[in-house]
Structure formats: C-alpha cells, structure tokens
Amino acid sequence: xxxxxxxxxxxxxxxxxxxxxxxxxxxxxxxxxxxxxxxxxxxxxxxxxxxxxxxxxxxxxxxxxxxxxxxxxxxxxxxxxxxxxxxxxxxxxxxxxxxxxxxxxxxxxxxxxxxxxxxxxxxxxxxxxxxxxxxxxxxxxxxxxxxxxxxxxxxxxxxxxxxxxxxxxxxxxxxxxxxxxxxxxxxxxxxxxxxxxxxxxxxxxxxxxxx
Amino acid sequence: xxxxxxxxxxxxxxxxxxxxxxxxxxxxxxxxxxxxxxxxxxxxxxxxxxxxxxxxxxxxxxxxxxxxxxxxxxxxxxxxxxxxxxxxxxxxxxxxxxxxxxxxxxxxxxxxxxxxxxxxxxxxxxxxxxxxxxxxxxxxxxxxxxxxxxxxxxxxxxxxxxxxxxxxxxxxxxxxxxxxxxxxxxxxxxxxxxxxxxxxxxxxxxxxxxx
DNA sequence: GTATGTGAACCACTTCACAGCA
DNA sequence: TGCTGTGAAGTGGTTCACATAC
Numbered sequence: 001x002x003x004x005x006x007x008x009x010x011x012x013x014x015x016x017x018x019x020x021x022x023x024x025x026x027x028x029x030x031x032x033x034x035x036x037x038x039x040x041x042x043x044x045x046x047x048x049x050x051x052x053x054x055x056x057x058x059x060x061x062x063x064x065x066x067x068x069x070x071x072x073x074x075x076x077x078x079x080x081x082x083x084x085x086x087x088x089x090x091x092x093x094x095x096x097x098x099x100x101x102x103x104x105x106x107x108x109x110x111x112x113x114x115x116x117x118x119x120x121x122x123x124x125x126x127x128x129x130x131x132x133x134x135x136x137x138x139x140x141x142x143x144x145x146x147x148x149x150x151x152x153x154x155x156x157x158x159x160x161x162x163x164x165x166x167x168x169x170x171x172x173x174x175x176x177x178x179x180x181x182x183x184x185x186x187x188x189x190x191x192x193x194x195x196x197x198x199x200x201x202x203x204x205x206x207x208x209x210x211x
Numbered sequence: 212x213x214x215x216x217x218x219x220x221x222x223x224x225x226x227x228x229x230x231x232x233x234x235x236x237x238x239x240x241x242x243x244x245x246x247x248x249x250x251x252x253x254x255x256x257x258x259x260x261x262x263x264x265x266x267x268x269x270x271x272x273x274x275x276x277x278x279x280x281x282x283x284x285x286x287x288x289x290x291x292x293x294x295x296x297x298x299x300x301x302x303x304x305x306x307x308x309x310x311x312x313x314x315x316x317x318x319x320x321x322x323x324x325x326x327x328x329x330x331x332x333x334x335x336x337x338x339x340x341x342x343x344x345x346x347x348x349x350x351x352x353x354x355x356x357x358x359x360x361x362x363x364x365x366x367x368x369x370x371x372x373x374x375x376x377x378x379x380x381x382x383x384x385x386x387x388x389x390x391x392x393x394x395x396x397x398x399x400x401x402x403x404x405x406x407x408x409x410x411x412x413x414x415x416x417x418x419x420x421x422x
Numbered sequence: 423g424t425a426t427g428t429g430a431a432c433c434a435c436t437t438c439a440c441a442g443c444a
Numbered sequence: 445t446g447c448t449g450t451g452a453a454g455t456g457g458t459t460c461a462c463a464t465a466c
Contacts (some may be wrong), residue, residue, distance in 0.1 A: 006457065014409035020386060032425060041392045044425090045459055061424045062464040077409050078416025096307030102388065107406050144416055147408065171411035173404055177229060177313065179251045187414050189407035193384055194317050197358065197401035198225035198288050200382035203398050204357055205289025208435055235427065243447060255447090256437055263449055271443045272446045 008051045012106050013077055016047065020070045033062030082107045084144055086169075088160050089117040089151035090123070094173060097151055099125040116156070133160070140167040147171045151204055154178045161188075164183055220261045226289055228256065231281045232258055243274030292320045295355055297380075299371050300362035301326040301334070304386060308362055309337040323354055325365070344371070351378040358382045365389045372399075400422050 019039055020124045023031055033044035040047075051057055051069075054076050058064045074080045085103075087094055090113050100111060115121055121132045131139060142186045154161050157176030164172060171187040175179050177195075183189050231252055244255035251258075262268055263279075265287050269275045286289045291365040296314075298305055300401055301324050309321060325344045326332055332343045342350060359380045363371050368387030375383060385391050388406075393399050 008457070009409050010413050011406075013413070014406040014411065015390065016408075017409065019390065022389075034425080043459070045461095046457095048427060049407050049458075050427090054428065058233060058426050060426045061381075062466070063425065076413065077407055078412040083408070092310050093307070096304070097325060098312075099303050099307075100404075101303070102403075102405055108405065108408055108410070137381040147411070149249075153294070170415040171408070173407055173411075178233075179226065179230065179254070182413065187411040189404075191313075191404055192313075193400075193402055194313055194319065195225040195229075196384055196402065197294070197314075197319055197382070198228065198290055198317070199221050200358070200400060201289040201294060202224070202287065202385075204381040208259070219435070244465060245447085254437070256439095257435095259435075265451065269448050271448045273444070288446090414463065 003159075005053050009053060012046075012050055015042075015071055016050075017079075018071065018088060019076065020073070020093055022068055023066050024070060025129075027064060028066050030063050031066055036064075039094060047052075048142070067118045068136065071105075079107055082109060082110055083147055084111045085147040085149055085173075086140070086143060086145045086164075087113045087151065088115070088133060088136075088164065089153075089175075090120050090125055091151065091153075094151040095125055097175070098128065098163070110149070126181075133163070136163055140169075145169070147173070147174045149175070151175045153173045215248055216264050219247075219263060221288075223246055223253070223261055224256075224284055226253075227261075228281065228284045228290075230290065231277055231284070234277050235281060238399055239277050241274050244269075247275075250406065270362070293320060294358055295320055295322045296358040296360055296384075297322065297354060297356045297375075298324045298360045298362065299326070299344060299375065300364075300386075301328075301331050302338055302364075305362040307387070308360055309339065321360070322352060322356055325350075327363075344374070346372055347378060351380075356380070356390070358384070360384045360386070361385045361391075 001085055016036065019036060033047040037044040037047050055072065057072055059068050085108055087097060087110050094113065103109065113125060113128045113130050114136055115130050116133050121130050123130045142150060146169060148158055148164045150172060154176045155177050157174065158180060161172060161174070161180050161182060165182055165186050171184065172182065174188055174190050177192045180188050227247065230247060244258040249260050258385040266283065268280050268283055296319055298308060298321050305324065309324060314320065324336060324339045324341050325347055326341050327344050332341050334341045357380060359375045361368055361371055361383060365387045365397050368385065369391060371392050372383060372385070372393060376397050378395055380397065383393065384397055385401045390405045391399050391401070
C-alpha cells in the first residue's frame with residue numbers, strides 16, 4: 001500500500017466520515033460523489049481521487065454504499081478502536097475540554113488529567129483525580145495513551161510537550177497558542193481559535209474582497 | 212494593491228504575528244527570515260515571499276524590524292481595532308467560550324450571547340445576560356458585531372448560521388461538527404478537535420508511517 | 423444510461439537562486 | 445558581507461475527461 005498519500009487527503013477523510021455518518025443516520029444506503037461533494041463543498045472528482053488512494057469502494061453507475069464506505073474509512077483512519085488520551089493542564093480551558101461531550105461518541109476518551117498547580121492536584125474533575133505533572137513519567141506506562149491534549153499556558157507548553165514526547169506520546173492536540181516543536185514521528189495539531197478569527201478579519205475588514 | 216493573494220498566505224500571517232509578538236515581549240528589535248522560519252517550522256523563502264505580497268518591510272543585510280513588521284501585519288489583517296462578536300449557544304461549550312481568556316488580549320470581545328433554551332435565557336454568564344435567539348434580528352443592529360461564534364448542537368447549526376447571515380454577520384467561527392454553508396461573502400472557520408484527532412490516528416495507528 | 427476510477431493536463435503554491443541594496 | 449525581494453524553476457495537489465464497469 002502506498003507511502004505517498006498527501007497529508008491534505010488524510011485531513012479530508014474525517015470530513016467525509018462525518019458526512020457519511022450523518023447520511024447513515026438519515027437512513028441513506030447509497031450516495032454518489034456528486035451529492036457528497038455538494039454537501040461538503042468539495043468537487044466530486046476530489047472525492048473520487050482521494051478515495052482511489054485506498055481502494056475501489058464504489059460501483060459504476062450507482063455510487064458508494066454508505067455503510068461500506070464508512071467502515072472502510074474507519075479502518076483507514078484507525079478509528080475502529082477506542083483511543084485513550086491524557087490531558088495536561090486543568091485550568092479553565094482544561095476543564096472545558098474534560099467536559100466536552102464530542103470526544104466520547106467518536107471513541108476518544110480522556111483517561112487521566114495532570115496539572116502543576118498543587119491547589120488543583122488532587123481535585124476530582126469529571127470523575128478524574130487530577131495528578132501532578134511530576135508523576136507523568138510514572139503514570140504514563142500504565143495508561144496506554146498515545147494521544148495527549150495540551151491545555152497549559154503558552155509559556156509552559158513546549159516543556160510539557162517535550163515531557164509527553166519523552167513518555168512516548170505520538171499525537172498531540174495542542175490548545176496553547178504557540179508553534180510547538182516535536183520530533184517527526186510525533187504528530188501535532190494546533191487549535192487556536194484566535195488564528196481563525198485573525199485570518200477572517202483580513203477579508204471583512206472593509207467591505208473586503210471575497211476570495 | 213493585489214487581488215490575488217492566496218488564502219494560505221493569509222492563514223500564515225496570524226502565525227507570524229504571534230511569533231513576532233513573542234519576540235517583541237522578549238525585547239528583540241530585529242529578526243531575519245531564517246530565525247523566524249526556524250521558530251515556526253516554515254522556510255525563510257516562504258516568509259519573504261508571503262510578506263512580499265504586501266510590501267517591502269525588511270532591510271537587506273539586516274532583516275526585519277520586529278515592531279514595524281508587527282504593526283504592518285496588524286494593519287494588513289485588520290486587527291488594529293477591536294472586534295465585537297456575538298455567541299450563539301450557551302451550553303457547556305458556549306460557557307467555556309465565554310470564559311476563554313484568549314480572545315480579549317487579541318482584541319476580540321463577545322458582546323452578546325444567545326440561546327434557544329428558555330431555561331437558559333435570562334441567565335447571567337460572564338457578565339452577559341443570555342438573550343433568546345428569537346431576538347437575534349432585533350438585537351443585532353445595535354451590537355455592531357460582524358463576527359459570530361456558533362456553539363449550538365450540530366442539528367441546529369445550519370439554521371443558526373442562516374439566521375446570522377441574514378443579520379449581516381460576515382465571519383463565523385463554527386464549533387458545531389458540520390460542514391456549514393454560507394454565501395461566498397461570508398467567511399467560515401470550523402473548529403472541530405475531533406477532526407484533528409481522527410487525522411492523527413491515521414499516522415499512529417500501528418507504528419505507522421511518518422509523513 | 424449513469425457514476426466510478428484514473429492518467430493526463432492544469433493550476434497554485436513552494437523553493438531556488440541570484441541581483442540588489444544596506 | 446549579509447539578507448531581502450523576486451522572477452524563474454520546480455513540486456504537488458486539483459480538475460478534466462474519458463474508458464470502464466454496473
């Protein structure tokens with residue numbers, strides 16, 4: 001199987017997955033690239049090309065079986081299983097993340113939470129006892145978590161990420177507003193709503209130009 | 212001035228801005244594209260090319276004056292002013308957004324919050340009285356908010372977005388996990404942490420391939 | 423007849439490499 | 445000498461268009 005799948009393609013697969021899951025809930029059995037593309041704002045050719053990196057899932061003249069394609073995508077993305085995650089940073093943002101109900105239905109579960117603040121360590125938050133970051137090295141082996149969520153202040157984010165990498169974490173969802181560094185075998189996704197706002201203001205700042 | 216600036220370029224400017232602001236706080240006066248690129252994981256040529264769309268801000272042999280470049284970028288992005296935003300959806304997620312302390316320092320202020328739930332309407336949250344979405348049309352003209360944040364359940368997100376567009380909103384930060392539609396003159400940014408997780412699992416699912 | 427899968431053509435962004443300026 | 449600004453070259457992703465299969 002191919003080693004040369006563009007990263008943008010991988011980034012689109014979860015979107016397809018999300019749309020297919022919706023179609024399935026709506027009771028649809030079959031969908032074609034045209035309709036799927038229309039719903040997502042993506043060209044039909046794009047969808048067909050993206051899928052073709054992984055196999056031939058459609059039927060000419062008909063389209064794609066929703067259930068089948070959804071299963072294939074789950075397989076491809078590695079989301080047939082549950083994934084355990086650890087959270088570092090249990091401040092306001094961290095608590096919101098712990099309370100976010102969008103992870104569990106998709107198979108992502110936060111199994112431990114860490115903080116530096118001694119006033120917070122020991123607290124029960126959403127059914128989890130907050131542990132000290134000092135214990136990270138000790139606790140991680142038992143947790144079997146390859147994914148971490150970082151919700152600490154910008155100033156401490158890089159050191160936390162370094163520590164997590166040291167513990168063998170392979171994917172990081174970073175909420176701190178910094179450009180984080182990690183070895184090439186560790187994936188990082190940054191979530192910073194302000195960046196999105198700041199790029200949108202460019203376009204609206206004065207009856208501005210539409211793309 | 213050019214009408215043909217790639218959207219990817221615009222998306223990078225806030226990152227440059229963030230890094231320059233940090234440099235400024237650290238007391239640095241000058242930076243060259245090499246160092247800035249190193250910090251951000253971007254090639255120096257990329258930075259120079261991106262900036263060249265907007266003008267000539269550097270000095271040969273020296274680099275860029277941090278303060279000057281920062282000001283230019285603020286100007287370009289339209290973030291010299293404050294921006295007012297409205298929030299729709301004051302559930303768990305909405306409350307977390309209201310409490311998020313990352314917006315204000317960057318000049319983004321939530322000036323009103325709306326919800327459908329009569330049990331929530333009237334509540335004071337973070338100093339704002341929650342209004343009914345039914346009042347959206349009435350309230351919006353006074354608020355002078357061109358940006359909206361959507362934090363309602365997926366099932367209601369599109370109708371809320373339609374209503375906001377109707378009210379003249381020009382940019383939407385969408386936290387609902389759907390592919391939202393809007394007219395071309397309205398910008399949308401989606402924030403869905405699950406999509407990020409699902410694309411990362413592709414790479415880590417079994418001692419997986421690094422990019 | 424209809425919609426997929428895919429090489430080929432196209433387009434857009436990135437990187438190169440060097441002239442030009444401090 | 446050192447680093448920017450930028451045409452030109454290169455690269456990679458998107459779209460086209462049609463043979464293929466149902």
